[in-house]
Amino acid sequence: MTEIALAVENLSFAYGAKKALDAVSFKVQSGECTILLGPNGAGKSTLFSLITRLYDAREGRIELCGFDIKKQSLQALARLGVVFQQTTLDPDLSVTQNLRYHAALHGIGRKAADKRIQEELERLAMFERRGEKVRQLNGGHKRRVEIARALLHRPSLLLLDEPTVGLDMPSRQAIVSHVHDLVSQQNLAVLWATHLIDEIAADDSLIVLHKGQVKASGKLSEILHTTGWADPGQVFQKLTQGSQA
The missing domain is CATH 3.40.50.300 (P-loop containing nucleotide triphosphate hydrolases)
Structure with missing residues (x-):
């Protein structure tokens, strides 16, 4: 059903x-x-x-x-997972740091968070850029990171x-x-x-x-x-x- x-x-x-x-x-x-x-x-x-x-x-x-x-x-x-029209990533943090911060807000432990971060970034072909600061990314790649972030806590x-x-x-x-x-x-x-x-x-x-x-x-x-x-x-x-x- x-x-x-x-x-x-x-x-x-x-x-x-x-x-x-x-x-x-x-x-x-x-x-x-x-x-x-x-x-x-x-x-x-x-x-x-x-x-x-x-x-x-x-x-x-x-x-x-x-x-x-x-x-x-x-x-x-x-x-609920959300991607707003205006970017809400911290430009001075790396991709991984942004995602870990979001995971921590949802009470996800470090080990589980890193596993989910890898899964979501790999799905979006962004895992190799995980160490880059957000300000180094173009608009499309920032959006991919925001989608990954919105999915970390497994929303419905x-x-x-x-x-x-x-x-x-x-x-x-x-x-x-x-x-x-x-x-x-x-x-x-x-x-x-x-x-x-x-x-x-x-x-x-x-x-x-x-x-x-x-x-x-x-x-x-x-x-x-x-x-x-x-x-x-x-x-x-x-x-x-x-x-x-």
Whole structure:
């Protein structure tokens, strides 16, 4: 039976009089990559801030792996891995030092941490660069380290907030491919916020967010079949007309 990694119900949030999210509801299943597609200003970053508890929602409910994010914060957030849009690595520490620090925050012992660090870096073809300072890495390699870091504590849900912005095409393609491999091989749930159509795979689920509202939600194939539209680009265009990406 497929487990629900993330359930968002009637979530609303406002910055003063400006409503950023309006009764947003959706679910993300284990073993599924869900693309959160929307133009800039759609509410994607606000949604991620609420899921990670950087902001506190007054209206609605968020559950991570069955744990209420307000009432059971520690249990919920322990199952969450996050890669933010802006890098959060310490540039003056080495790759290994950054990852060991994260592992220690999650209570992972040194021996177990080093084993997991090696596994994740090898999977991302970064193990040979483990001793380099982060500031020596290019943007694509920094992103790989951040993905490795987010997976060290074996989360059930991985949040990716525009992780490929500013990267060249080979780096973007490598990250897209790696994340989809994780989903299929490890039964990981992924919620990937983007406005880049070419990052969507045919078997992904799709949530189209526009002006704080969910305009479509479901398997990409089902949305295309129901609407009769040709591809994700047309879905995006039709549902977010008048917006600027």
